[in-house]
Amino acid sequence: MSKKLIIGGDTAFAQIAYEYFTHDSDYEVVAFTVDPEYLKQDSLFGLPVVPFDQLEQKFNPAEHHFFAALTYTGLNRARTRMYLEAKGRGYAPASYISSRAFVWRNVKLGEHCFIFEDNTVQPFVELGDNVILWSGNHIGHHSKVGNHCFISSHVVVSGFCNIGENCFLGVNCTLVNNIDLGADTLVGAGALVAKTIPEDQIVKPTVSEFLPSARRYFKVSSFTR
Structure with a gap:
């Protein structure tokens, strides 16, 4: 029997989440929800889009799961707020792991996670919530x-490696072995992180003006926001 699911959000990630949950999980998406100030449409994919503050009026928390399909706004604060509020109101957090992902048997996985295709998650990894x-x-x-x-x-x-809470890692970045990444750190696309980074930093790739032919290399540059 499929589990009834409400997706938080109605933009790109929410639409992608709908596809994966619908065609590669045992969840049945029954509605979308957004904060009232972002309500711009009444339906999506033939399903209702409901104001978040009115959700219980139409969907019983005891009978529905919830996934907040929001991205990394505010270093993930927007998604975190919606997920925790929905959970606090009685909706069970949902997770998705692609059937085309490799997740080893002893990986510890928190709640309200989303793992896309072609991910490799090796033995003894721990992934937190959200x-x-x-x-x-x-x-x-x-x-x-x-x-x-x-x-x-x-x-x-x-x-x-040990990655702290509320971090964002950009496309094609690399963390070498045995380093810590402090909480609230943003790692830019293509950056190589070769040392431990304290919390609340921005790590970005830079170009050396001393290398011939403008050949690129990457080093860590940290800036406190």
């Missing part, structure tokens, strides 16, 4: 990803 792994990432053995993180596409997290 973690998004977009497509094509490598999460190395014995690494830990904290709550409320967003890892975009083709990211390499090597072994024994």
Whole structure:
């Protein structure tokens, strides 16, 4: 029997989540919901779009699961707020793991996670609550990803890394072995992180003006926001 699911949001991620939950899970999407100030349409894919503050009037929390399909706005705060509020109101958090992802048997997976296709999650990895792994990432053995993180596409997290809460890792970035990434850190696309980074930093790729032919290399640059 399929489990009834409400998706938070109605933009691109919500539409993608609808496809995956509908065609690659045992959930049945029955509605979308958005905060009242963002309500711009009454239906999506033939399903109702309901104001978030009125959700219980139409959908009993005891009979429905919930997934907040929001991205990394405010270092994941928007998604975190909706997920925790829905949970507090009695909706069971849903997770999705693609049938085309490789997740080893002893991975510890928190609630309200979304793992896209072509992810490799190796043995002894721990993923916290509310973690998004977009497509094509490598999460190395014995690494830990904290709550409320967003890892975009083709990211390499090597072994024994520890990623703090509320982090964002941009496309094609790399973390070498045995480093920590502090909470609230944003790693830019293509950056190589080769040392431990304290919390609340921006890590971005830079170009060396000393290399011939403008050949690119990457180093860590940290800026407190």
